Amino acid sequence: MNTLFALIALMIFPGGLFVLFAGLVYEWADRKLVAQFQNRIGPRVFQPLADVIKLLAKEEVVPVGVNGFLFMALPIAALAATLTAALYVPVVGLAPAYSFRGDLIVTIYLLSVLTLCIGVAGANTADRFSLIGATRTLTQVFSYEAPFMLAMLGPAIMAGSWQISEINAYAASKPWLIIPQVIGFLVALVGLMGKLELPPFDAPEAETEIVAGAMTEYSGRGYAIFRIAKDVELVIGLTLVAAFYLGGIGNPLEFLLKTVVLLLVTAGLQSLFARLRIDQTVGMWWRVGALLALLNLLVLVGLRMLGWLGVWL
Amino acid sequence: MKIGALLGDVFRSLFKPPATERYPVEKKPAPMRLRGKLVYDSSKCTGCQLCAKDCPCDAIEIITIDRAAKRFIMRYRVDRCTFCAQCVESCRFGCLDLSNEEWELASVQKDPFTLTFGSEADLEAFLAKTTGAQPEAETKP
Amino acid sequence: MEKSEPKKFVVPIGPQHPALKEPGHFEFEVDGEIVTGATARFGYVHRGIEKGAETRSWIQAMYLLERVCGICSHVHATAFALGAEKLAKVTVPPRAQAIRVLVGELERLHSHMLWLGVAVHEAGFDTLFMYSWRDREIVMDLLEGLTGNRVNYSANVLGGVKIDVDDKQRDDILKGLEVLEQRAQYYLKVVTTDETFLGRTRGIGTMTYEQAELLGAVGPTGRASGVKRDVRVEAPYAAYPDFPVNLITDTRGDLEARFVVRIKELFEAIRIIREILDKMPTGEIQTKMPRRVPEGETISRVEAPRGELLYYIRSAGGDKPDRVKVRTPSLCNWGSVLTTAVGHKLADMPMILSGIDPCFSCNDRAAIIRRPDQPAQAWDWESLRLHGIEYYKR
Ligand code: SF4
Ligand code: SF4
Numbered sequence: 009m010n011t012l013f014a015l016i017a018l019m020i021f022p023g024g025l026f027v028l029f030a031g032l033v034y035e036w037a038d039r040k041l042v043a044q045f046q047n048r049i050g051p052r053v054f055q056p057l058a059d060v061i062k063l064l065a066k067e068e069v070v071p072v073g074v075n076g077f078l079f080m081a082l083p084i085a086a087l088a089a090t091l092t093a094a095l096y097v098p099v100v101g102l103a104p105a106y107s108f109r110g111d112l113i114v115t116i117y118l119l120s121v122l123t124l125c126i127g128v129a130g131a132n133t134a135d136r137f138s139l140i141g142a143t144r145t146l147t148q149v150f151s152y153e154a155p156f157m158l159a160m161l162g163p164a165i166m167a168g169s170w171q172i173s174e175i176n177a178y179a180a181s182k183p184w185l186i187i188p189q190v191i192g193f194l195v196a197l198v199g200l201m202g203k204l205e206l207p208p209f210d211a212p213e214a215e216t217e218i219v220a221g222a223m224t225e226y227s228g229r230g231y232a233i234f235r236i237a238k239d240v241e242l243v244i245g246l247t248l249v250a251a252f253y254l255g256g257i258g259n260p261l262e263f264l265l266k267t268v269v270l271l272l273v274t275a276g277l278q279s280l281f282a283r284l285r286i287d288q289t290v291g292m293w294w295r296v297g298a299l300l301a302l303l304n305l306l307v308l309v310g311l312r313m314l315g316w317l318g319v320w321l
Numbered sequence: 322m323k324i325g326a327l328l329g330d331v332f333r334s335l336f337k338p339p340a341t342e343r344y345p346v347e348k349k350p351a352p353m354r355l356r357g358k359l360v361y362d363s364s365k366c367t368g369c370q371l372c373a374k375d376c377p378c379d380a381i382e383i384i385t386i387d388r389a390a391k392r393f394i395m396r397y398r399v400d401r402c403t404f405c406a407q408c409v410e411s412c413r414f415g416c417l418d419l420s421n422e423e424w425e426l427a428s429v430q431k432d433p434f435t436l437t438f439g440s441e442a443d444l445e446a447f448l449a450k451t452t453g454a455q456p457e458a459e460t461k462p
Numbered sequence: 463m464e465k466s467e468p469k470k471f472v473v474p475i476g477p478q479h480p481a482l483k484e485p486g487h488f489e490f491e492v493d494g495e496i497v498t499g500a501t502a503r504f505g506y507v508h509r510g511i512e513k514g515a516e517t518r519s520w521i522q523a524m525y526l527l528e529r530v531c532g533i534c535s536h537v538h539a540t541a542f543a544l545g546a547e548k549l550a551k552v553t554v555p556p557r558a559q560a561i562r563v564l565v566g567e568l569e570r571l572h573s574h575m576l577w578l579g580v581a582v583h584e585a586g587f588d589t590l591f592m593y594s595w596r597d598r599e600i601v602m603d604l605l606e607g608l609t610g611n612r613v614n615y616s617a618n619v620l621g622g623v624k625i626d627v628d629d630k631q632r633d634d635i636l637k638g639l640e641v642l643e644q645r646a647q648y649y650l651k652v653v654t655t656d657e658t659f660l661g662r663t664r665g666i667g668t669m670t671y672e673q674a675e676l677l678g679a680v681g682p683t684g685r686a687s688g689v690k691r692d693v694r695v696e697a698p699y700a701a702y703p704d705f706p707v708n709l710i711t712d713t714r715g716d717l718e719a720r721f722v723v724r725i726k727e728l729f730e731a732i733r734i735i736r737e738i739l740d741k742m743p744t745g746e747i748q749t750k751m752p753r754r755v756p757e758g759e760t761i762s763r764v765e766a767p768r769g770e771l772l773y774y775i776r777s778a779g780g781d782k783p784d785r786v787k788v789r790t791p792s793l794c795n796w797g798s799v800l801t802t803a804v805g806h807k808l809a810d811m812p813m814i815l816s817g818i819d820p821c822f823s824c825n826d827r828a829a830i831i832r833r834p835d836q837p838a839q840a841w842d843w844e845s846l847r848l849h850g851i852e853y854y855k856r
Contacts, residue, residue, distance in 0.1 A: 045331045046592040049339045136473050140495075140808065207586055208658060216481035216584045216812040218473075279331050282659040283586020285809040286495065327589055327652055340596045352603075354625065356610040377518065377525035405525050405616040406624055419610070 027094045031239030032056040034271065038206075038242065041275035056239070063232035071225045073134035082129040083226070083233035089121035090240040097247050098176050100260045110170045116157055119244065122237050123149050123203060126212075129234075130222025141221025144212040144286045148202060151293035152209075156199030158301035162192035163252040165308050172251070180256025191304045193253040195297055200245040201274055202289070204238060208281035209289055246270050356404040357424030361395045361438040365416045368393045372408035372417060381408055386443045386450075394439030394447050399426050470499075473808060477506050481584060481812040484822035488815070492808050500803040500811075502796055508826035510846050515786040517843040520546055520755055521620060523783055530788060531824050532613055533576060536562075536569045537766040539618040542786070544699055545762030545775040546620055550755045556743035558622035559701040564738045565609065565617045566700075566764075567731040568635075571642065572601045573767035574682075574724045574731075577819045578649060581721070584812035585662045590652060597645045600638045607634055622748030632739050639732050646728040653721045663717035667802045667814040670715055677797035681769020683818045684795075686723045687715035693765040700764075705737050717817050724819075754781050766791050768819050790824035 035056045043050025070076055096111040123145060130142025164170055166189075167178035186193045202209040213221035223231060250266035251257045257266065284292065342349065351357070359381075368388060373381045380401040386392040409417045428434060437444060470491045477485035485506035491499035511530055515523040524546070528539040540562050547554055575598040583591040602612050609615035609625050617623050627635075653659060669679065674687035684691055693699070694707040710726045712719035759776040769791030778784040795818040803814050830841065841849075 044339070045334050046589050047334045047337060047340045047596055048592060049341045049343075136471070140473065140492075207588070210586060211809060214586060214809065216586070217809055219480055276331060279589040280327055281587070282582065282590075282656070282662050284658065285662065285807055287807065288661055327593075327656065330593065330648070331589060340599075352607040352610075354607065354610040375519070375521050377522040403525065403614065403616075404611060405614070406610065407521060407525065407616070407619070410619050410624055411521075421610075 024091060027091065027099060027240050027243055028236055029057075030099065030243050031236060031241075032060065034243050034246070034267075035235075035239045037268065037271055038275055041272060042278055045275060045279040060232050060236060063227075063235070064229055066228035068228035068230060069225075071133055071135065074132050074225070078128070078132050079230065082125045082132070083230045083237070086122045086125035087233050087237040087240070089118045089125075090237045090244065093118035093244050094240060096172055097244050098173065098251055098257050098263075099243065099247055100263050102260075107171060107173045112160065112164055112170050112172050112175065115172065115244075115248070116160060119203065119241055120149065120153060122241055125237075126222050126234065129226070129230075130224075133225040135225050137218040137220070137224045138222050140218050141212050141224065144218075145205075145222050147286055148205075148209065148212055148289060151290040152199045152202035152297065155195050155293055155297035155301040156203065158298070158305050159192045159196035159199060160248070160252065162189050162301075162304055162308055165305070165312060172248070176251045176256045178256075179252055179254075180258055182255075184253065184255040186253045189253065189304060189308070191300050193249070195301045195304070196249050196253065197270065197274065198277070199297070200242075200249060201277065202293070203245065204242055206274065207278045208284045210283055211286040211289060214283055243267070351421045351424060353421060355421040355424060356406055356419040357422065358399060358420050358426060358436075359397050359402060359408070360418045360420050361397070362416045362418075363393055363395070363439045363443065365414045366393045366395075367391065367414055369413070371411045371413070375407050375411040376402075377405060377407060378403055384447060386439075386446050392440075392443050392446075394437055394443045397436045397438060398434060399436060400431070400434035475811070475815075481815070482822070483580070486820075486822045486825075488811075490803065490808060490811055495807045495809065497803050497806055497808055497811065500800045502800060504822060504825045506826070507823040508850075509823065510843070510850070512786050512788060512827075513841070513843050513846050515783055517782065519781050520751075520753070520783060523786065524618065524620060525616065527786065527788070528614055528616065528618075530790065531766075531821050533573050533821065534569060534766045534768065534771075535614045536565050536617060537764050537771055538788075539616070540566060540700065541762045541764040541771055541773045542775065543618045543620055544764070545760050545773050546755060546777075546783075547751065548760050548762065549758050549775065549777050550620075550752055552621055552749060552751050554622055555746040555749060556701065556704070557626075557745045558747045558749075560704070560738050560743055561623045561625065561627060561747065562618065563701040563705060564627065564735060565605070565615060565623075567735050567738075568601055568605055568608070569615075570731045570767045571728055571735075572598055572605065573819075574728055575601065577724060577767075577816070578721070581717075581813065581816045581819075582653075582659070584816045585659065587659055590649070590659075594645075594649060597642065600642055604635050604638045607631060619748060619751075621751030622746070624747075626747050627739070627742065635735065635739060639735060643729065643732050646725055646732070650722070650725045653725070654718065660718065662810070662813060663721060666717045666806060666810050667817050668714070668716040669798050669802050671713070673801060674715065674798065677801060678794050679769075679798045679818075680791050680794045681766070681819075682720060682723045682727060683769065683798060685709070685711045686719035688713045691770070693763045693770050697763060699762075701738070701743075704741075704743075705734055707734060717813055720817050754779065755783075768792055768821060769794065788824070790821065792818065792821045793825045795820070796825070 036051060036053050040050040070079055093115045095106045096115045127142045127145040127149065130138040130145060163175050163179060167175040169175055169178070205212055213223065223234060226234065246267040247257065247263065250270055254266045257263045368383060368385055368391065370383055373383050378401040380398045382396040384394050384396060386394060404419060406419055409419060473490045473492055474487065475490065476482050476487040487503040489501045490497045511526060514526055518526055524539050524542050527542045528535045530538045575594050579591045579594040579598065582594070605615055606612045608627065608631055609617045617625055653663070669687045671688040674684050674689045679687065679689060680691065688711055690709055690711055692707065692709050694702045695709050698706070708730055710723055710730055712723050755777040757777055757779040759774070762773040762775065764771050771791055772789040774787040775783055776785040799815055799818055803811060806814065
């Protein structure tokens with residue numbers, strides 16, 4: 009019985025297939041919203057699925073000069089990591105499938121695996137665009153990862169727990185955490201965009217310079233899997249931010265509303281800016297992002313120690 | 322000096338319908354002067370061949386059926402035409418015009434691109450001639 | 463990663479690359495993200511147009527030359543028509559000249575807006591790209607309504623123009639310009655105030671006045687570096703003597719200055735169009751042009767959206783041109799790209815490349831080298847064509 013439940017949780021719901029499709033739907037929503045912001049029509053709802061099916065059906069070209077095993081394994085590792093992360097997150101507002109003390113840290117690390125896989129995948133090929141893309145991807149990881157983590161720790165510190173479900177419950181029982189921690193919220197949201205390499209942080213895959221960056225050599229299945237992994241990460245990221253800052257997620261409706269609002273904001277941010285050069289991205293994160301997040305955290309810790317957090321205690 | 326100077330427009334677009342034209346589904350009326358397929362009025366034609374001579378793309382061929390009776394037909398290659406309207410300018414008798422109604426001229430076959438204009442009797446005469454002994458030599462004026 | 467390479471790390475861009483809408487090949491030597499050297503190679507889209515013009519009648523050649531560029535097609539036809547008319551000693555009626563200028567300035571509007579979109583797209587600013595191309599539709603529609611075609615308008619005939627401007631068109635154009643002017647104001651505001659975008663343009667690809675003069679930069683690229691050069695001002699042609707143009711220059715020479723110069727040229731074009739519509743000369747729009755052009759040679763210069771366009775035309779007295787030589791503005795500006803690229807980041811390359819509003823296909827020429835031990839070769843259209851076919855079979 010237990011194994012059956014575990015299998016279902018892993019393969020179908022809430023992990024596995026379900027998040028895959030949720031990811032595709034969110035990708036569609038994101039593209040559609042950006043299109044709307046740009047005064048275009050945008051793709052139809054089946055477009056991401058159609059893209060994935062097409063890619064899966066395509067021939068997978070393994071270029072000369074790569075480690076074939078790594079080339080094949082990296083996308084799978086990336087997808088596996090994001091799917092695992094999905095198990096610890098209250099997707100659709102249900103309690104996470106698995107939960108333990110400190111799963112927040114594990115989840116954050118699992119979310120980084122995708123980016124690392126992409127970076128390594130780029131470095132694995134001999135293609136110059138991929139190499140530059142990989143360098144940029146990995147550079148970017150170091151810039152947003154720390155602020156993102158700090159921003160995620162803010163609510164954790166307030167809740168006094170490192171367990172996602174507990175933080176979620178805490179956030180739901182108190183006024184929205186975005187009120188005391190606007191900075192943390194912004195850093196988390198923008199950090200999520202950086203993680204997903206959405207514009208304006210798309211320098212690692214800036215098509216006008218380096219084609220598709222680290223993924224240039226990927227075609228067919230590998231590329232499809234990377235894309236799905238990214239979509240899943242989008243869902244997880246949105247869920248986390250919504251759960252932590254927007255008053256928790258208790259039921260599917262809340263989940264839908266809150267994540268869509270977040271998506272609206274990220275889509276708006278995506279359409280507002282010109283692409284940042286990689287040096288500008290790094291500069292921005294370290295000069296502004298990291299400092300703000302750190303400040304946010306320090307203030308929180310101080311307030312907590314002094315017991316001045318009022319209703320949020 | 323500010324960040325997100327486009328904010329106003331981006332926000333407004335959220336409530337605007339997309340600017341994209343849904344072309345094959347909804348068609349805008351073509352402007353009066355749009356240059357589409359060539360139209361030929363054989364009754365006015367004098368067979369002067371100026372249109373064929375000036376066409377930069379060799380898209381027009383005027384075939385004489387009977388010079389004395391001023392019977393001509395025109396063979397027009399839509400696939401070559403660039404819709405420059407030089408033929409319309411060159412014709413002093415106003416036989417030619419570019420239609421603003423027929424402009425969706427794409428086709429997956431080559432045959433529909435060759436059009437023959439003229440009165441029915443002339444076309445029949447032409448067909449009779451071309452299926453005769455030496456079709457190629459005869460069609461050359 | 464690339465630093466561990468003992469050799470120079472060269473990033474090839476093109477001939478097929480998402481940043482290039484036409485084929486060209488660039489090699490950037492990079493050290494990390496910094497570009498240390500740049501070379502360009504062209505010739506992927508040589509079409510033999512100059513040669514082709516020699517085998518066509520004067521009338522047909524004009525339509526062929528109009529197709530040198532798909533964006534600034536009208537200026538090519540105008541340059542050729544002006545030259546041919548000069549050789550034939552034909553005086554074109556003033557109304558026709560005014561309409562030529564009118565279409566030319568509308569074309570400049572569309573070309574500059576197209577460039578704006580492409581250039582901001584290279585910077586990853588896709589929203590502005592979509593907006594500017596959406597608004598470009600207005601001028602495209604105007605051109606379509608006026609001439610009948612959206613590109614390659616074929617407004618010219620030798621000896622005048624084909625199309626007249628009636629009251630309804632006048633009102634349409636004025637109405638369209640109203641919107642365009644507003645939008646251009648807005649774009650000027652965005653590109654000069656948006657901090658993220660300025661980060662990609664301010665101080666990037668700076669070309670000093672001396673460099674610009676040395677490298678022979680033309681058009682808005684040169685004008686952004688303070689080069690006071692515009693054929694419409696220096697040697698007014700067609701109707702420009704009656705509708706003088708104000709020269710727009712900037713002194714900074716960086717990408718931002720090029721944005722500013724081009725957008726300000728939009729206002730100038732709008733002003734000229736309004737003036738022409740207001741004081742349109744009356745009269746004929748065509749005069750008779752002989753089919754044979756008397757012997758002689760001439761140079762015809764016009765200001766294309768990208769800069770000075772020069773035509774050399776020689777007639778041997780026949781019904782075909784004897785020689786047509788085209789010098790397109792993009793050709794003059796490549797030097798500036800390769801010089802200013804060095805020292806910038808790789809990420810700036812697409813911006814610097816597109817900063818001159820490059821057109822690739824109009825650069826390509828074939829040169830035949832004559833060896834001392836060989837007789838001079840004369841190539842005609844047919845042998846050139848066969849050579850092309852053979853060349854690509856290999
Ligand atoms: S429109 Fe131009 S290309 Fe077409 S048939 Fe007439 S002259 Fe030839
Ligand atoms: S120019 Fe006019 S009259 Fe002459 S052959 Fe052509 S259609 Fe007939």
